[in-house]
Amino acid sequence: KALIQYANRIPKAELHVHVEGTLYPSLLHRFANRNGIPTSALQHKDPQTEYEFEGYSGFIDLYSSNCQVLVNEPDFYELTRDYFVRARQQGIRHAEVFCDPQLHTRRGVPISTIINGICNAMDTAETEMGVSGKLILCYFEDGGPHGHRRKGEMDPIEELRSVQEDPNIKKDRLAGIGGYSYDPNAPYKQLKPVYEYARSVGLKTVVHAGEYGPASSVREAIKTLRVDRVDHGVRSAEDLTVLRLVERTKTPLTVCPLSNVRLGFYESLQKHPLRMLMQGGCLLTLNSDDPAYIGASLSDNFRSCIEQLHLSRGEIKTLAINSVDVSFASDARKEAIR
Ligand code: ADE
Ligand code: ZN
Numbered sequence: 001k002a003l004i005q006y007a008n009r010i011p012k013a014e015l016h017v018h019v020e021g022t023l024y025p026s027l028l029h030r031f032a033n034r035n036g037i038p039t040s041a042l043q044h045k046d047p048q049t050e051y052e053f054e055g056y057s058g059f060i061d062l063y064s065s066n067c068q069v070l071v072n073e074p075d076f077y078e079l080t081r082d083y084f085v086r087a088r089q090q091g092i093r094h095a096e097v098f099c100d101p102q103l104h105t106r107r108g109v110p111i112s113t114i115i116n117g118i119c120n121a122m123d124t125a126e127t128e129m130g131v132s133g134k135l136i137l138c139y140f141e142d143g144g145p146h147g148h149r150r151k152g153e154m155d156p157i158e159e160l161r162s163v164q165e166d167p168n169i170k171k172d173r174l175a176g177i178g179g180y181s182y183d184p185n186a187p188y189k190q191l192k193p194v195y196e197y198a199r200s201v202g203l204k205t206v207v208h209a210g211e212y213g214p215a216s217s218v219r220e221a222i223k224t225l226r227v228d229r230v231d232h233g234v235r236s237a238e239d240l241t242v243l244r245l246v247e248r249t250k251t252p253l254t255v256c257p258l259s260n261v262r263l264g265f266y267e268s269l270q271k272h273p274l275r276m277l278m279q280g281g282c283l284l285t286l287n288s289d290d291p292a293y294i295g296a297s298l299s300d301n302f303r304s305c306i307e308q309l310h311l312s313r314g315e316i317k318t319l320a321i322n323s324v325d326v327s328f329a330s331d332a333r334k335e336a337i338r
Pocket of ligand 2: 231
């Protein structure tokens with residue numbers, strides 16, 4: 001129990017949390033009500049109960065559908081603020097929050113509404129709570145059962161260019177881009193030029209790989225997209241050559257153990273490769289991914305890993321220090337957190 005308290009207290013960063021994944025049922029209904037969206041249009045009817053879904057596919061469907069309640073800037077602001085309040089209670093001093101602009105812009109929400117809502121909330125969180133924030137915009141590779149890029153949608157490069165050029169969009173907290181492929185064998189073909197563009201304008205890059213995708217997707221992420229970090233990356237454990245590549249390149253993995261179990265990638269935490277990756281010498285951080293859907297915060301992830309994978313005090317400390325070290329916070333900010 002002392003270790004659980006230690007994990008909660010130690011200064012740390014959360015580097016893999018989707019802002020849409022922090023939309024708790026109570027917030028879903030609050031935003032729906034004020035935006036005139038009837039309960040009948042929602043998959044989840046009861047604000048008092050937890051989300052229910054079957055596996056990964058059920059998760060993606062519900063998560064995407066629930067986004068319809070996010071319409072105006074105050075929705076993005078309050079959603080973000082709500083996360084930072086909970087973050088502070090868990091000893092999180094810095095958070096890098098993902099957002100999927102395509103789930104919103106395709107419904108007609110301007111990119112400025114999304115970015116300004118989230119980043120203004122981060123300004124408030126830093127001044128009022130001492131928790132700093134960065135935003136990472138995530139884009140979908142087309143194809144696979146959950147192909148998300150739709151015809152007529154703005155090209156991510158054009159969108160990023162318009163963001164850079166728009167004086168009315170807040171850019172100081174925009175750290176980089178992320179992405180997903182829902183095609184198990186897609187080698188991030190469409191995302192590659194987007195990543196090259198992002199790098200050319202000084203943005204950092206991360207991508208989801210080695211979760212839905214096999215170990216080889218982690219190799220693609222490192223060699224083709226040349227990312228600064230890999231989100232999940234846990235299936236690297238299935239291929240020794242990929243594992244060696246992750247170690248050799250010191251590519252950090254933002255691991256989300258309870259998400260991996262809840263979404264059906266591992267039968268139980270006991271079967272999760274966290275410990276094997278840690279012993280292999282990978283640079284790991286612990287994260288919640290989608291706390292409202294997984295039903296687990298970052299603190300819950302630490303607690304479960306302490307109880308079921310027997311994380312030691314030293315291992316907790318390493319995970320916390322890693323999270324600050326591999327974050328995109330400024331050196332001055334990292335120093336202030338440690
Ligand atoms: N969208 C939000 N969370 C995700 C995850 N863990 N994997 C893929 N897509 C996601
Ligand atoms: Zn994720």
